[in-house]
Amino acid sequence: MGHWASYFAGHPFRVFVHCGQTLALAHYIFNYQYSVGWGYGPSMLPTFLVDGDILIFDKHHRRGRDVQVGDCVSYHIPVSPDEDGVKRVIGMPGDYVLMNSPGATSDRMLQVPKGHCYLVGDNLPWSRDSRDFGPLPLALIKGKAIAKGQMVGWNPWKWFEPLPNGLTSDDSS
Amino acid sequence: MRPTWAHFAKKPSFLPTKSKWFQFRSNPRVRGLGQFGWYAFVFASWLPVVVMANDNFFEITRINGSSMYPLFNPDKDRSLTLDRVWTWKYNAQNKLARGMVVIFWSPFNPEGSVVKRVVGLPGDVIRTKPPYPVATVQVPPGHVWVEGDGDATQDSNTYGPIATGLIVGKVTHIVWPPHRFGRVKWEEYAKKLKYSS
Numbered sequence: 001m002g003h004w005a006s007y008f009a010g011h012p013f014r015v016f017v018h019c020g021q022t023l024a025l026a027h028y029i030f031n032y033q034y035s036v037g038w039g040y041g042p043s044m045l046p047t048f049l050v051d052g053d054i055l056i057f058d059k060h061h062r063r064g065r066d067v068q069v070g071d072c073v074s075y076h077i078p079v080s081p082d083e084d085g086v087k088r089v090i091g092m093p094g095d096y097v098l099m100n101s102p103g104a105t106s107d108r109m110l111q112v113p114k115g116h117c118y119l120v121g122d123n124l125p126w127s128r129d130s131r132d133f134g135p136l137p138l139a140l141i142k143g144k145a146i147a148k149g150q151m152v153g154w155n156p157w158k159w160f161e162p163l164p165n166g167l168t169s170d171d172s173s
Numbered sequence: 174m175r176p177t178w179a180h181f182a183k184k185p186s187f188l189p190t191k192s193k194w195f196q197f198r199s200n201p202r203v204r205g206l207g208q209f210g211w212y213a214f215v216f217a218s219w220l221p222v223v224v225m226a227n228d229n230f231f232e233i234t235r236i237n238g239s240s241m242y243p244l245f246n247p248d249k250d251r252s253l254t255l256d257r258v259w260t261w262k263y264n265a266q267n268k269l270a271r272g273m274v275v276i277f278w279s280p281f282n283p284e285g286s287v288v289k290r291v292v293g294l295p296g297d298v299i300r301t302k303p304p305y306p307v308a309t310v311q312v313p314p315g316h317v318w319v320e321g322d323g324d325a326t327q328d329s330n331t332y333g334p335i336a337t338g339l340i341v342g343k344v345t346h347i348v349w350p351p352h353r354f355g356r357v358k359w360e361e362y363a364k365k366l367k368y369s370s
Contacts, residue, residue: 024226025221027224077315078315113281139279141283
């Protein structure tokens with residue numbers, strides 16, 4: 001006696017309760033702390049591959065908490081429920097953003113309404129984003145992508161690289 | 174037998190009984206602290222269960238404001254008590270129907286949630302009310318049109334159709350005050366909706 005296995009052996013109710021508690025702990029970690037996701041699709045191409053990239057999301061940024069322009073966020077796609085997407089934030093409430101791609105037929109701008117943000121994929125011609133469904137409510141944001149990588153090699157510390165904020169100053173003009 | 178940390182560790186037979194660490198652990202006060210730590214651990218182990226139940230299955234929510242008057246807070250001018258409702262959260266974003274009372278994250282304030290009634294489903298053409306800029310609007314896919322029952326309400330007529338992803342739960346019962354305890358009969362409202370073809 002005294003060994004941990006004897007606490008569970010022959011006690012199916014204890015096993016059931018502790019499995020439930022472990023499940024709930026996993027729910028808490030994946031929804032409120034950090035989670036892992038697989039991104040696919042060409043919409044974020046220079047940043048993420050079409051397939052095979054593993055992303056780590058910081059769920060402390062859920063519902064747009066402390067999200068800044070240039071961050072990659074995962075969000076609930078408003079026009080297709082049950083599906084999540086990853087895009088880059090280019091406008092926060094109050095910012096003025098281009099409604100269409102640069103150089104498109106119209107150069108109209110829009111002020112992002114309060115409680116919303118404007119999302120665009122890095123691969124402009126192949127992305128479904130706020131240019132199609134409009135400003136996204138911040139409450140639909142699930143988390144912020146903080147690292148990307150692939151399980152290549154033997155050293156787990158080399159699998160992932162941090163994903164910095166993509167906002168850069170434009171010195172070309 | 175009452176479970177303690179001792180269940181999860183073998184007897185420390187390999188530790189010399191005269192060691193400083195063993196004497197420290199043998200101190201009755203420290204052992205009492207260990208007992209307290211065990212109870213604190215047991216208490217903390219149930220917190221994620223509460224969080225998961227409130228996120229995925231049910232929650233008792235307090236209703237502030239008069240936007241759903243007279244369904245919720247009908248005594249708002251006579252009483253300071255606020256209604257408590259039972260919110261069912263499993264599969265809340267699916268199988269929505271006209272007339273259901275739902276709780277969702279406010280599109281204008283991502284930290285606040287509001288309760289409104291589903292009036293239009295994807296594809297429906299809605300005759301809007303004053304603050305909305307156009308007279309009729311078709312609800313886009315993945316969205317619903319929500320309106321409050323009361324007069325003082327900020328609803329889809331202000332911010333447009335909301336994405337179903339914002340919905341966190343369906344209100345099924347009033348649980349407080351006790352004299353109005355009962356099921357929310359949302360389907361009666363659905364029958365009263367005016368349709369035109």
